[in-house]
Amino acid sequence: MYTADADSSQAVKAQLRLRELILAGELPGGERIAELALVERLGVSRTPIRAALARLEHEGLLQALPGGGYAVRVFSERDVADAIELRGTVEGVAARLAAERGVDASALAAARECLDAVDKVLARRSLTDADFSRYVELNERFHSLMWSMCGSAVIEREIERVVSLPFASPSGFVVVQSNSPRARDMLVVAQDQHRQVLDAIERREGTRAESIMREHARIAQRNLREAVRGQQHERMPAVRLIR
Template sequence: MNVYIDPDGREAGDVGGSQSLRAQLRLRELILAGALAPGARIAEVALVERIGVSRTPIRAALLRLEQEGLLQALPGGGYAVRVFSEREVADAIELRGTLEGLSARLAAERGAPAEALAQAGAALDEIDAVLRHSALDDAQWQRYVAANELFHHLLHGMAGSAVVARELERVVRLPFASPSAFVVQQAHAPQARDMLIVAQDQHRQVLDAIARREGARAEAILREHARIAQRNLREAMAAPLPGRAPGVRLVVPEATLPEPAAEATAAPRRRGRPRKDAAVP
């Protein structure tokens, strides 16, 4: 079982936007579910038939998913499903931990709204209710993921900083960087529930630190909290390839990552007269 919480679950303001959003969400789902193979070229016509929208929203969705990092633009046009190195994913998780730590410190120093603290506490109460079960079935895992995502979302807004909240929104959209991206990969591991109990204790501690206006403590706890996601990544990668969840198959060890085509990563060449400092052949 694999669960991904969509960060874009908001309504579009017009029909065209709704179609583009629908195409984007469905295409992301297909990629993370393994329906589109890593490195596979994306065929627009096939997506039109599969998703049931016209080519215009499909193209908008492809562009957006390239910006998110799930797709790679090809030199001759079109897109392919990206393959990620384990280091890239680890760096994205580290970046989320750094930004969440900053957000928690600012929230503590500036004073978080009482309503936000209460809502975050209610989300943690929901997690406590899940963890009272000695064994978690699929429904309980989904409850955990939903409450965990809500808690982190509330944390992101406590600092009262539109800049930090915007950057956090961007980083959690990076492939596999969301707070619950690898949690469910370990759902059937013997130590899975114990790991969640440790993470929940960190949730409670950071909320307590913010309420007590202890900025340095809040930041340190969330930086350490990201280490659990790093461990989940390592354990997911250690599983035999056939047993990995489909989305994790997009992640490969650094040594096996294919080199990207130079044309796909190079900056577009400008036309016109050369710069004065350009080398002359």
């Protein structure tokens, strides 16, 4: 017997797989999504496929068509820049609140441990693809730990909403750096900002903490420009969606 819970589980799986296909460039920007083709490709029924499509529209990866159905959304460079700017602003608020309200010693210790692990990755003179993957994992963990420090479910929920916007996550464009001769240097700068914001939070310096996080988002803005100008389609196929 097929239950509502089973439908929900299949919808989540379909959503994740569809997101992968879009960001891998296998479903081109502007292309109409054919439901029946997805049913065949993903091996699930139309009900979870429709739920997955609706969720991806909510995320911003798809747009509803006037006559029904969905198409893969394309983005202007300004759209993406605005999403990154919004993320930096909300993260700045989270950092300021964390500093002003104070943070438990165990939370600070967990963040420092995470940054120590990043230091070990960046200690190498040249970084492999595996190093970049490890950096992305640790970078996302640090940002998540910092968000939780603000002690506000409202702020955390808004950050989660913002970072779900296409290309707006803290590691959204890190992969683009992996073939740049300045790659490690830029990650070292980002890591220094991580250390500085944690120091500001620990010292209860709210304005400084907020300013650092807003500046931190500027690195993503620069990576965006390099991705678009350099046409980094091989390293990051999703760049094709930015026009």
